[in-house]
Amino acid sequence: MSLQFSYTTGPKTQRKENDIVLLKQKRGKDPAPILSKPLRPGSLIATEKGRGSIAADDILGKRARDIVRNTKGIEFRILEPSLGEYTDLSPRLVTPIYSQDTSLIVSLLDLHPSNPGADNRGGHDKLEIFEAGTGHGALTLNLARAVHGANTPAPPIPQIKSEYENADAELEANAAQGIYHNWRGNRRAIIHTLDQSALYSKHAQKVVKDYRQGMYFPNVDFHVGSIGNFLSQRPETPSLDHAILDLPNTDHYLEIVGKALKSNGALITWCPSITQIIKCINLVKESHLPLLLVRVIEVGAGFSGGRxxxxxxxxxxxxxxxxxxxxxxxxxxxxxxxxxxxxxxxxxxxxxxxxxxxxxxxxxxxxxxxxxxxxxxxxxxxxxxxxxxxxxxxxxxxxxxx
Ligand SMILES: C[S@@+](CC[C@H](N)C(=O)[O-])C[C@H]1O[C@@H](n2cnc3c(N)ncnc32)[C@H](O)[C@@H]1O
Structure with a gap:
């Protein structure tokens, strides 16, 4: 059994079970592309309400750019969804940060994780980034990709089953869990993402795990509960490199999250209105919080890269x-x-x-x-x-x- 996690991609890579594809109509008025579910033998992908479907079996084994027909004879091109297409189009329970804005947030963090083996981070400190709330997992996935190069290749993510066929299968599963657990303990970069809702967190875990066969999933720790509780269980000395807050009443958490941040760490707050940013500025002044406001950028439709x-x-x-x-x-x-x-x-x-x-x-x-x-x-x-x-x-x- 190979212990290395792998997700291969390239012009000759064939679609395999659990891959997700983007299906784009070859001709016509170019309706929105369709994001498939993870491909399973025997399953069907609906192509438009009442307008046919495509069998997953017709896609499995095909390469990106190949053409496939739906049951009505309409041709679709098979594409590999980019991370942005995936997070924007995947089924959601809460509104995610859209792809152009997640890219901006990640670039504002200006991350430079070093490769395993490189001693240029001053003593191999762990890079730890905290995010609340997890929501759809869109930003989580972007952060997990950004730090991916800092971690050694992950072993396969163990399947958790309630029953095993025989004792050997159970032993093998336990061994796989041990290897995975060990690897997680030695990660050099971790995204901690927290949501108060167990339902949203579970959905986000699936979103992150389904993308490219879970390629970035091992870089993330999902937490459910309150920010206060989570931070109180961490070391007293500041240990977070960066933090991002995308939840209501951001100002309520500035002090506690600021305390957990290492000196010079970045804190990014996402607020739907400017008055909430003003609330934060006032709080920082009134409570003498050691936070410097570096930039405020308006994002949304019509702004390329923010204003x-x-x-x-x-x-x-x-x-x-x-x-x-x-x-x-x-x-x-x-x-x-x-x-x-x-x-x-x-x-x-x-x-x-x-x-x-x-x-x-x-x-x-x-x-x-x-x-x-x-x-x-x-x-x-x-x-x-x-x-x-x-x-x-x-x-x-x-x-x-x-
Ligand atoms: C807009 S969503 C975040 C979207 C996410 N950034 C993304 O890109 O997919 C806001 C999330 O904050 C969570 N939330 C709200 N209040 C919270 C709190 N006090 N502590 C933790 N999570 C909270 C909600 O459950 C919701 O999932």
Missing amino acids: EWDVRLVKPRALSKAKSQVTESGPDEEEPPSVEELSVFVNTPAQNEGWEMICRPKVGMRIVGGGFIALWRKMEQDFEPVMDEESPADLLSSSDES
């Missing part, structure tokens, strides 16, 4: 100087858009202490819907989260950046 926002607290004195500077600019000069035109001034608790919130897109004039990704970085404990006073020049020039 950067300028979100920060400033003293009103600097703000009014900036406003008057805009009004004084001469008629011949190309006038920069005024701070009022570009900005949303939001009432915040920090206003009582003499602060105002600047909150505006760095490019463009309109504020439209979509989600917001904020990238924070863990600072030293004595870090002062906001600057006392912004110079008016900085205030204006920052809207021209990027």
Whole structure:
């Protein structure tokens, strides 16, 4: 029995049992491609409501790009789904982060996992990334792929059965479990993903396990429960390299997750509205949390790669100087858009202490819907989260950046 996990792909690779394929109609108005279930002998893949099906047996043994016909004679091309196509199209119980946004989040983490055997991470520390909530598992799968090269090849994932045909089969299964368990204990990179819902977590496990025969599954530890509980069972000294929060009331978890982050670790928060990012900024200021807000990026339909926002607290004195500077600019000069035109001034608790919130897109004039990704970085404990006073020049020039 081979102890090495393998998923092969290439022009000559034939589709085998449990592979997932993307079926794209060869001609016609190009309806959305169909993502199959894991291919099982004897099963059928419905191609459109009431419009035929394709037998999995007709796909098994075929290569990517081959053509297959459904029961109505319509031709489909067999393709291998990319990770993005898979997470966007796989059946879901909750809304995932869509593929263009997961790519952005992973690139913001700027991961550089070293290969096993390379001693360039300063003593082979484990790379540990924490994610809450797991949801559909879309971001989990992207993170698991990003760290994959840091781990040695995984042994086969053992099947857990309640009954075995004979004692030898049971012994073999136990041995396989032992090998897998041992391998997991020696991983150099782990994605910890947590959801409060056992149902969503179970579904996400299937999503991750079904992709490319479970290729990235061994890099992930799935947890069910509360963030507080999970973190309280970890070492007291900060041990997480990075963390990502995609769940309601993100601000409730900034302190506890920030504490578990190693110095200079990245924390990414995904919020559906800018006001939630503002809540986080206020909390960081009020509670003196050692988190530096590095970037705020609006994502959603119509933005390629996201649109950067300028979100920060400033003293009103600097703000009014900036406003008057805009009004004084001469008629011949190309006038920069005024701070009022570009900005949303939001009432915040920090206003009582003499602060105002600047909150505006760095490019463009309109504020439209979509989600917001904020990238924070863990600072030293004595870090002062906001600057006392912004110079008016900085205030204006920052809207021209990027
Ligand atoms: C929008 S989904 C996350 C989607 C996920 N990022 C993805 O890419 O597929 C939000 C998840 O957060 C979970 N959740 C909500 N509140 C939570 C909490 N307090 N602790 C842990 N998980 C929570 C929900 O059960 C849900 O599955």
